[in-house]
Amino acid sequence: AAVDDVGWKQLERLVAEAVLRFDPERAEAERQRVSDHRHFDIDEPSDTGHVVIHGLMDAADGHDLDEAVTRRAILLGKCGDDSSMDVRRSKAAAELARQDLSLDLLFADSETGEVIATAPGRKVTLNVHVTDATLTGDNPVARCEETGGPVLASQVKEWLQAPRTTVIVRPVIDLADCVPVDSYEIPDRHRARVQLRDHTCRFPGCTVKATRCDLDHSVEHARGGPTCPCNLVPLCRRHHRAKTFSLWRYVTVQPGHYLWLSPNGRHFLVSPKGTKVLATSRRLDPDDY
Template identity: 30%
Template sequence: AEHHRDGRRLTLRQGETGVASIEVEDGPVEKVTAAYTRIDREARALKTGGETRTLDQLRADVALDLLLGGTGGTTERTEVFLYMDLDTYLALNDDPAELAGHGHIPAALARHIATGPNTVLRRIITDPLSGQVLDLGRDRYRPTAGLDEFVRVRDRECRRPGCHRPAQACDLDHTLPWQHGGHTNADDLIALCRRDHRLKDEPDWTYTLASDGTLTITTPTGQTHDSTPPPLHQPRTQPTPAEEPPPF
């Protein structure tokens, strides 16, 4: 496994007129699997009734768009499902582990993936008799239906100042990118229309979300703009002692 992973490389092959191929060969299985899962998920989301491209064409288009739209060179967190017992994780044995979508991998490689600097461990509770999964942690990329609804109701509109597109027609995005340490919770998610979502991913734009929901956008020139979700009602003042009703 170490020998093959050390031989990872990117190759470009020129084809017939107007086409070429790019391939990551012998890449780390956890990153390749997570990359393919993300590409496939976004391709399938685009496969609506009016879409004429095949899934293979959509996957190729999505992969190239992601490559061209990213900043490149940064370490990204990956989301894969690695099945290993506690003794293997603690190096008390060398039983193989299983990586979903790939198969068995050596114990040493499984421990390397599980303890990497960008790994997020999720709690998985199993039934001690049947081994069936009973519960798992919730720190994952996509928000739950309840969290999705909460953020859209809170924000009401696209959070870029001056944009009034309804939040229900917007994307939800992490202010701090999930792959760079962001979390999928109400303190890190905002509603952005597709145009402003793409703008956010351009270099040197910074988005910071405060605990009260105030979003501060810093442009590449250093200018800052604040956006606060409008309250559902006007703030109510506390009554003075003279205005308080008498006690019962």
């Protein structure tokens, strides 16, 4: 009889468990509860330079991850990695991550050539001047706008690979480059180019940042002036008005170099080196150019 009692109690518990298990609402609530605890953590590196990873994921996600890691671990083995399957699985997970990063790197805007590596977290815009020679290794030095100094091509490559960072590398800024478009509207890539060439408003002595300026068509669009970096000049709102509504005039001597004529006949040469007052008795009329 005693054995029967225990049997009944056990049976009751199993039935209760079964009811719970097959009570869809209860089960769903429980699934939600556990789902809310999903996480994926990578601990701080240990003294030996390793990290412990632990997490909780949806079973299907876990299955996919397992499949991917296994497939890659097997591939590593076929490629001659003779470490154990466990070790290869660990390496494989890291490779998956790196592949994801490099996939991001492959994203290049076909129109501008701008390469964007995206990841959540920090966002850094580096205007790095590189040339074909930099990329082929003939000239290992690029120049970084933000730091103002030269940087090694290898450093640029490292930046591109830095995780948790969004890096935008603008391609070769060839200031002589002519890339006119038909429209009057100025594409962003032209804007960027002009702002890198002319850091501030190009009115004599003005220091308003080019990024806050209008871009003026040096030769009016209506008079055949192209929408092209060579014909676009940053002018702050005030000086844009001065050029449009007063007798101040200028001519682009060459991109980045402007000759201004004031209403009272004085001449100023504005170039990347700054503003120079030209002492000349001869009246240089921009219209002569």
